Amino acid sequence: MCRTRTATMPFLFPTPCSATVRAMILRLLSLLLALSALAAPARAKDELVLGMNQSPSTWNPLISAMLAKSLISNMTARPLTAYDANSRLVCLACTELPTIENGKARVIDLPDDGKGAGKKGIEIDFELRDLRWGDGVPVTVKDVAFTIDVGKHPLSGVASSDGYTRILKVDAKDDRRFTLTVDRVTYDYNAMGLSLLPAHIEKPIFDANPAEYRNKTAYDTDSTNPGLGFGPFRKVEIVPGSRVTLERNPTWTGQAPHFKRIVVKIFENTASLEANLLSGNIDYALGELGLSLDQTLAFEKRHKAKYDFIYKPALIYEHMDTMLDNKLLADRRVRQAILMAIDRKAISDKLFEGKQPVAEGPISPLDPMFDPTTRRYPYDPAAARKLLDEAGFTDIRSGVRYNAQGERFSIDMTTTAGNRVRELVAQVIQSQLRQVGVELRIKTDPPRIFSESLNRRQFTGLAMFAWVQSPGGVPRTILKSTEIPSAANGWSGQNYSGYKNADMDRALDAAERELDVEKRRGYFADIQRLYAEDLPVLPLFFRVDPFVIPKQLKGVVPTGHLNSSTLWIEQWRWEE
Known part of the structure; x- marks a missing residue:
């Protein structure tokens, strides 16, 4: 017979007695724990660790054309327009794609520049989405005008100035609506992939000395400044040549990302990248700048059960x-x-x-x-x-x-x-x-x-x-x-x-x-x-482009062109 204690407050568990009773209690506890685990929803994966095989030389979106930079910067900002995975031109930082058909783009006669009359140009109306830089400052037409000014300047050091110099003027209607006047009519007149610069941060640096701007830009001297981006994530840590850590941007006004944090680890050696993927040190090697094709072909033969393989002609x-x-x-x-x-x-x-x-x-x-x-x-x-x-x-x-x-x-x-x-x-x-x-x-x-x-x-x-x-x-x-x-x-x-x-x-x-x-x-x-x-x-x-995607990672859609999959990072999610 079991002995019990008498007290004014009951004990939650009985006092030790026979081995049979103890075994029954343990089985009951195990059952309760199992049922509790089944009832509880699966815990979301908060952190996604990515890997790629190059490191950017600069973070300024206008200076130097490197895929390594754009893959990360696409998570922290958005161009005005971009091509989606179906090669359709879409608005990202704007509200509606302007076309001649919808009246938001118009062919015009330009004033005679002394070289002969009859030259045609085009006016294009844009409206910015309700966006805010990571420090809370609204994204406005001032940022658009400043970005174009930097692109036009002959000493700014932008990757290519041609697209900027053909913009004759920026006519602001209000803080978010503006009209661009372009000096020619082209078949891709509305493909305005402008990567905006924050005028409230970068303009004083640029105005001080345009020829030194590429060396003084805050993107490289103060890279984790939250005001340098307005995308779903913001850079919070950069270890050059090693890793970049991003966290959710609280001022982002678009679809909330599924991950709280993204860590991008850099391995300037594709063999090391593969080893870290196999060891679990990274969750996913970015398809645009990850494993080489020959590695992927061999990798697929050994690990097909754990990954989805997409070979995207690009x-x-x-x-x-x-x-x-x-x-x-x-x-x-x-x-x-x-x-x-x-x-x-x-x-x-x-x-x-x-x-x-x-x-x-x-x-x-x-x-x-x-x-x-x-x-x-x-x-x-x-x-x-x-x-x-x-x-x-x-x-x-x-x-x-x-x-x-x-x-x-x-x-x-x-x-x-x-x-x-x-x-x-x-x-x-x-x-x-x-x-x-x-x-x-x-x-x-x-x-x-x-x-x-x-x-x-x-x-x-x-x-x-x-x-x-x-x-x-x-x-x-x-x-x-x-x-x-x-x-x-x-x-x-x-x-x-x-x-x-x-x-x-x-x-x-x-x-x-x-x-x-x-x-x-x-x-x-x-x-x-x-x-x-x-x-x-x-x-x-x-x-x-070989994409080796873990089966739990959903929402990654290869594009096969200039606008990479990370432009839609907020759609990526992890499903166990």
């Missing part, structure tokens, strides 16, 4: 810029010979299982403006040798060509360090060029240094990297002669090769201004023809 153009100031590369026959000496199809087949198609130019076969009749350069080392002979490199000593002036055909190729695929491709190209008498020295730089070298045109031979493009975009910034970066224009522009061709300039301008689709297709054909003849840039592949 408007990403892997290529080699040629430094046309280098007299060894100035003759287009030399550039044609180099391209024919590289077996690009074999590289794609062996490294990428044929998933990355060989590129013949900057326009993807996925683009409606692609011309299938564009000249192609198949692997033909015999033809390459013939062209090199014609270009004057006939003397061969110890397997390397020399010209009549005794100059050795030896050039550098620079690419990003830590990217295993690029390093492998570079080694294959080095070996294949050696077979035709061209000596190639491979140099790898950390992405931040590589990016700065490109911006200043400091590479001497070839530079291997990728461009991410928008759907139907005219490749103006990479091929127009006015887009060559120099000290005089504050290193603005992305024509790093230094390519100049008046016919190309005319074709680029005409393609952009032509509203009729079929006529525009003809100008695009001219662009591709001229490119294939001159080869200022040597095309390699159109990339496929």
Whole structure:
């Protein structure tokens, strides 16, 4: 018989007695705990840890074009317009997309500028969404006007000033409504991907010394200032080259994000990125800048049960810029010979299982403006040798060509360090060029240094990297002669090769201004023809973005173009 205690207050549990009773009590407690666990909702995952394989060189959205920067900045701010995953142009920081059809865009006659009457322009009406910078200051037309002023200034150091200089004026209707007057009518007149700068923070810095703005911007000197963003998240910690921590932005007026915190860890080595994904140190490697394609193909064979795999054909153009100031590369026959000496199809087949198609130019076969009749350069080392002979490199000593002036055909190729695929491709190209008498020295730089070298045109031979493009975009910034970066224009522009061709300039301008689709297709054909003849840039592949998404992570939608999946980060969620 069990003994009990008498007291004025009952005990919650009986006093110890027999082993049988104790066992019954334990079973009852276990059952109650199990039922409680079933009844309780699953605890939400508060923190998402992401990984990527590059580190930004600057956080200012206008300076330097780096995918690594935009992937993170897309979580902290939004451009005025962007292309969604279906390649449709949509408003992000605006309320309604202006079109000629809805009356919010109008073709107008511009005043005579002394160069002849009859010039047409366009007025475009925008209204900003109700947005607030992270410090509570409203996003207004003042921010729009200031951003355009920075983009126009010849010494500001923006990645490309062309899109800003064509805006003649900003007419403010009130704090959120404004009209842009643009100096030309283009087929993509309403694609205004302006990344806004906070005038209340950046304007005093810019006004003090525009030429020093790129070095003094608060985006780099005070990077976690909440007033630098208005997106669903804000940066709260930055450890350069290591990690970036973001937390929910309390002033965000859009859909509330599912995660309270996002940590982006940076591994400037794709092998380390894979190891950290497998160990659980990161939840997800960003598909746009994560595992390489060859890694993903092998990874899928081993871990298909835990991840969803998406191979997204993308408007990403892997290529080699040629430094046309280098007299060894100035003759287009030399550039044609180099391209024919590289077996690009074999590289794609062996490294990428044929998933990355060989590129013949900057326009993807996925683009409606692609011309299938564009000249192609198949692997033909015999033809390459013939062209090199014609270009004057006939003397061969110890397997390397020399010209009549005794100059050795030896050039550098620079690419990003830590990217295993690029390093492998570079080694294959080095070996294949050696077979035709061209000596190639491979140099790898950390992405931040590589990016700065490109911006200043400091590479001497070839530079291997990728461009991410928008759907139907005219490749103006990479091929127009006015887009060559120099000290005089504050290193603005992305024509790093230094390519100049008046016919190309005319074709680029005409393609952009032509509203009729079929006529525009003809100008695009001219662009591709001229490119294939001159080869200022040597095309390699159109990339496929491999997305390795854990099955619990929902809402990630690959886009395959310039506007990455992180622009819709508030839709990402974790479901156990």
